[in-house]
Amino acid sequence: MQRLATGGLTLAVLIFGVSAVAAARRPAQNVSPVYGVALPKGYRDWQLVSVAREAGKNNDIRAILGNGIAVKAFRQGKRPFPDGSVLVRLAWRFQSSPRNDSVFPAPQSFIAGDLINVQVSVKDSKRYAASGGWGYGQFENGAANQDPVLTQACFICHAKLKALDGKADLVFTDYSQ
């Protein structure tokens, strides 16, 4: 009886252990690691905050969109951002447009190529208290990148802004009129 009970316990631990590992590997609800941030539904319909370009290794052109709470805060100059603010940064390959250039007097036209990735910042001052009130996620082809190191790098980079610009609330982007 003792051996039977021990065997059953071992089996139960094994089964539970295997399913727990499987759950950890599966992108549960397709959310980011560390923060559990999901790609917001309908984000592509959101209003534009601003545009930017990262040269160097990134070599992208990007747009930053915001949900209603975030855009309202931007327009009112309200900082820190209220809880519920969500920012979505879309980065596309920066590519020249030979078609457009043939219309212009000189090669000068660059457009958005393929979508590289989408990064999401969610403001929740309680849930994300350990990361300045922001939770982060990076999405490629609609799927959350499951690398915790990459995901934690979001906050590491945004946190550097605090020393440079304490009023920015860890947000690089300003609203463009």
Added chain:
Amino acid sequence: MQRLATGGLTLAVLIFGVSAVAAARRPAQNVSPVYGVALPKGYRDWQLVSVAREAGKNNDIRAILGNGIAVKAFRQGKRPFPDGSVLVRLAWRFQSSPRNDSVFPAPQSFIAGDLINVQVSVKDSKRYAASGGWGYGQFENGAANQDPVLTQACFICHAKLKALDGKADLVFTDYSQ
């Protein structure tokens, strides 16, 4: 009597002439010359079509927004654009961001500076039949540029696209996912 009548006619011509010149100089209802295109109310809330950069003399970074009719057509790949489609192109000064660069490993960050101008394209295949179905306007600080040569140059440039890409319906921008 003859002299009086002639004098009256001269006066009438003078008054009419002066007021006509004044009307031409005044941005009547703040619309573009040639096409009578106004800056659409609430355009800054519209959805994003794509982003781009013009180097060279323009040296800008830009966003193209569309009203509901235009964005729906873009997403469905519908060409020509239906009447009522309106596109708004915002161009900002392309400027480096020393603040952002100090966070990144190398200088690489460019952001949107001051708004340079806003260009508007309105699709109305009947009203603008002589210009491929599109009416144009350029706005600086919210006011329609009253230069007819500049305004007609919109169509001259967009019309060049027809020979290169007949399916584009004179629109340079493609929708970015």
